[in-house]
Amino acid sequence: MQDxxxxxxxxxxxxxxxxxxxxQHPQGMVxxxxxxxxxxxxxxxxxxxxxxxxxxxxxxxAIRLNGEPLQYTGTGKELFLGFLVVFGxxxxxxxxxxxxxxxxxxxxxxxxxxxxxxxxxxxxxLLGFGIYRAQRFRLSRxxxxxxxxxxxxxxxxxxxxxxxxxxxxxxxLGWIIPWRATxxxxxxxxxxxxxxxxxxxxxxSGPLYGRFALLWVGGVMLYxxxxxxxxxxxxxxxxQQSASGKPPLPPLQDILAIFAxxxxxxxxxxIISASYQAKMLNHxxxxxxxxxxxxKGTATAGGxxxxxxxxxxxxxxxxxxxxxxxxxxxxRYRVENLAIEGRVPLAAIAQGAAQAGGYGEGIAQAFDFDAx
Amino acid sequence: xxxxxxxxxxxxxxxxxxxxxxxxxGLEVTSGSGESSLWPYATLAAxxxxxxASRDVLLTSSVQDGAxxxxxxxxxxxxxxxxxxxxSAGRERWKAARWxxxxxxxxxxxxxxxxxxxxxxxxxxxxxxxxxxxxRLGQQVIASMTRSYRVCNAPAGVAALDTLGQRLSAAAGSTxxxxxxxxxxxLLNAFxxxxxxxxxxxxxxxxxxxPDEVAGVLAHEMGHGLERHPExxxxxxxxxxxxxxxxxxxxxxxxxxxxxxxxxxNYTRAAELEADGHSLRILxxxxxxxxxxxxxxxxxxxxxxxxxxxxxxGGYDILRTHPQSAERAKRALDQPxxxxxxxxxxxxxQALRTICGxxxxxxxxx
Numbered sequence: 001m002q003d004x005x006x007x008x009x010x011x012x013x014x015x016x017x018x019x020x021x022x023x024q025h026p027q028g029m030v031x032x033x034x035x036x037x038x039x040x041x042x043x044x045x046x047x048x049x050x051x052x053x054x055x056x057x058x059x060x061x062a063i064r065l066n067g068e069p070l071q072y073t074g075t076g077k078e079l080f081l082g083f084l085v086v087f088g089x090x091x092x093x094x095x096x097x098x099x100x101x102x103x104x105x106x107x108x109x110x111x112x113x114x115x116x117x118x119x120x121x122x123x124x125x126l127l128g129f130g131i132y133r134a135q136r137f138r139l140s141r142x143x144x145x146x147x148x149x150x151x152x153x154x155x156x157x158x159x160x161x162x163x164x165x166x167x168x169x170x171x172x173l174g175w176i177i178p179w180r181a182t183x184x185x186x187x188x189x190x191x192x193x194x195x196x197x198x199x200x201x202x203x204x205s206g207p208l209y210g211r212f213a214l215l216w217v218g219g220v221m222l223y224x225x226x227x228x229x230x231x232x233x234x235x236x237x238x239x240q241q242s243a244s245g246k247p248p249l250p251p252l253q254d255i256l257a258i259f260a261x262x263x264x265x266x267x268x269x270x271i272i273s274a275s276y277q278a279k280m281l282n283h284x285x286x287x288x289x290x291x292x293x294x295x296k297g298t299a300t301a302g303g304x305x306x307x308x309x310x311x312x313x314x315x316x317x318x319x320x321x322x323x324x325x326x327x328x329x330x331x332r333y334r335v336e337n338l339a340i341e342g343r344v345p346l347a348a349i350a351q352g353a354a355q356a357g358g359y360g361e362g363i364a365q366a367f368d369f370d371a372x
Numbered sequence: 373x374x375x376x377x378x379x380x381x382x383x384x385x386x387x388x389x390x391x392x393x394x395x396x397x398g399l400e401v402t403s404g405s406g407e408s409s410l411w412p413y414a415t416l417a418a419x420x421x422x423x424x425a426s427r428d429v430l431l432t433s434s435v436q437d438g439a440x441x442x443x444x445x446x447x448x449x450x451x452x453x454x455x456x457x458x459x460s461a462g463r464e465r466w467k468a469a470r471w472x473x474x475x476x477x478x479x480x481x482x483x484x485x486x487x488x489x490x491x492x493x494x495x496x497x498x499x500x501x502x503x504x505x506x507x508r509l510g511q512q513v514i515a516s517m518t519r520s521y522r523v524c525n526a527p528a529g530v531a532a533l534d535t536l537g538q539r540l541s542a543a544a545g546s547t548x549x550x551x552x553x554x555x556x557x558x559l560l561n562a563f564x565x566x567x568x569x570x571x572x573x574x575x576x577x578x579x580x581x582x583p584d585e586v587a588g589v590l591a592h593e594m595g596h597g598l599e600r601h602p603e604x605x606x607x608x609x610x611x612x613x614x615x616x617x618x619x620x621x622x623x624x625x626x627x628x629x630x631x632x633x634x635x636x637x638n639y640t641r642a643a644e645l646e647a648d649g650h651s652l653r654i655l656x657x658x659x660x661x662x663x664x665x666x667x668x669x670x671x672x673x674x675x676x677x678x679x680x681x682x683x684x685x686g687g688y689d690i691l692r693t694h695p696q697s698a699e700r701a702k703r704a705l706d707q708p709x710x711x712x713x714x715x716x717x718x719x720x721x722q723a724l725r726t727i728c729g730x731x732x733x734x735x736x737x738x
Binding site for chain 1: 378380381382383384385386387419420421423425426427428430432438439440442444461464465467469472473476477479609
């Protein structure tokens with residue numbers, strides 16, 4: 001009682017608030033998709049960056065905390081300049097290198113092989129940087145109640161972890177993947193902050209291994225079964241081939257059977273994979289803390305599969321034009337399956353330092369792994 | 373009329389209730405404790421571009437850095453658009469796009485002028501290409517083709533092809549010596565590759581109704597080679613894809629591919645006519661009848677629509693220009709007659725037909 005009186009006396013807003021995360025679906029995303037395409041065409045594609053920015057502003061604004069929207073403060077110009085820099089420094093040299101490798105490949109396969117390996121290694125190294133810097137850019141351009149998000153720490157450190165754990169993936173036959181995902185997620189989240197206050201993430205990767213084992217064993221078995229099925233269907237035609245000298249076309253029912261096997265295997269695998277993904281999302285959420293609150297994820301395998309399939313069809317059937325609609329749906333799923341439990345002393349959270357990183361998103365854009 | 377609003381000062385993540393009203397020059401923002409400030413309309417920015425469909429609005433103003441004002445009332449939004457029309461979606465978009473749209477119109481105009489004056493930068497680059505580079509490019513195009521199809525090499529057939537190649541090369545009046553191969557491919561086609569190299573398919577050789585038809589096709593492909601069409605096409609494909617990659621921000625590949633296809637298609641039609649002109653001249657110089665190529669185009673005109681021809685980047689596909697086939701046949705057959713001898717002796721023709729192995733019996737004239 002005394003504490004409360006003291007606070008009010010000092011004219012500091014008292015106590016803590018719960019954080020209620022909700023989604024208010026943005027209106028007119030279909031129309032916006034077509035408007036963006038129209039402007040892209042008349043500006044020879046340059047409007048892409050401004051279109052993307054408007055999509056983000058609407059998606060961010062659809063995310064509500066205690067009824068108040070998040071705000072995306074990035075600009076199209078920033079994205080455009082970031083792309084220009086990466087185009088000149090990364091894409092153009094890579095393109096020219098590939099061209100040279102192509103022209104001189106005939107006489108010197110070992111040289112062209114070395115060049116290709118070098119290019120792939122370079123892209124791999126840049127990926128880690130790109131992921132981190134894109135996150136930093138987006139968080140520093142995200143505000144709620146005027147308070148900025150941010151990502152501290154070093155992109156180089158993240159990129160290094162990304163590389164060495166990535167190199168261990170083939171060596172461990174994939175078994176490092178859950179541990180790697182947890183480590184990389186921790187490197188990101190533990191450097192995130194809202195205003196001056198950091199987020200905390202500490203999670204064991206052990207609980208992920210059950211589902212991962214299912215995914216791994218299931219993947220191997222489905223692969224073997226698929227190969228076996230295809231060979232047993234095609235086996236007879238293989239033996240005919242050597243006799244006639246011409247490759248015979250397998251009968252239609254065989255082709256359909258192969259499609260059914262491949263499709264069935266992929267579907268089963270994506271169900272198992274989605275159950276692993278859902279587990280991972282919820283596990284990561286449950287071990288993320290902010291001040292006195294913690295996150296709670298309710299993603300499900302079925303929800304993720306439906307989202308993936310419906311968004312894939314949306315993209316294919318609209319030739320990619322409706323990508324903003326798909327992005328909004330994906331964001332909606334994430335938000336509606338995430339809750340924040342506990343109370344946070346919001347009035348005590350002060351504005352954090354501004355972060356530049358104006359061109360930070362170029363690499364991510366160049367390699368096209370930034371979904372939103 | 374005043375509206376309920378949620379205010380944040382941008383210093384902490386706390387918020388408080390207040391009200392907002394429309395004054396003459398700006399929004400009058402009043403906090404819960406009764407303090408008022410004026411946010412001039414020209415200093416306002418909205419978190420999302422506004423439209424009549426907007427249900428709420430989050431505003432900031434450059435007069436109070438970091439502070440936000442959230443109003444969850446559609447009526448407020450409608451009135452705000454009237455006072456500060458710069459916040460509407462249409463205005464915002466046009467403001468971002470207008471200079472680029474003007475640049476786009478200028479580029480489109482420049483391309484149109486270049487097209488009209490028949491000045492192609494790709495062709496200039498292709499002409500400037502050193503012979504060594506052209507040879508390598510050609511070898512690569514052919515290597516990518518012969519990776520899946522064997523090169524036919526029956527010695528008598530190769531010799532016959534060489535005889536025909538020399539006769540036509542001499543007639544082409546070029547110092548370049550064309551290198552010609554036949555690949556074991558069941559697709560009726562012929563390609564010119566960079567560096568004076570020509571690829572015929574087995575299907576084409578076996579389906580030709582005489583050496584004059586093969587000579588006609590070869591002369592046509594030589595025409596492409598003389599005009600450096602394959603080199604130009606490669607330069608163009610590389611240039612256009614790099615430009616589109618840039619324009620589309622590294623994505624938007626669907627639109628990019630459609631554009632690429634159109635660019636190629638348009639180019640090919642003009643090029644075909646040029647190559648035809650060369651082929652008629654070469655055949656005349658070599659003393660070979662243009663009847664062969666004329667008959668060939670006539671047959672192509674007949675089967676057009678039913679053919680299943682793939683597209684090949686950097687190669688030339690003589691069947692792709694369907695609509696002109698009948699017209700091209702007429703042009704070849706309308707040539708004034710001149711003294712001509714068969715392109716190959718009967719023995720050489722049989723050798724060429726079997727360059728890939730046994731050939732089906734030659735079809736009778738229709």
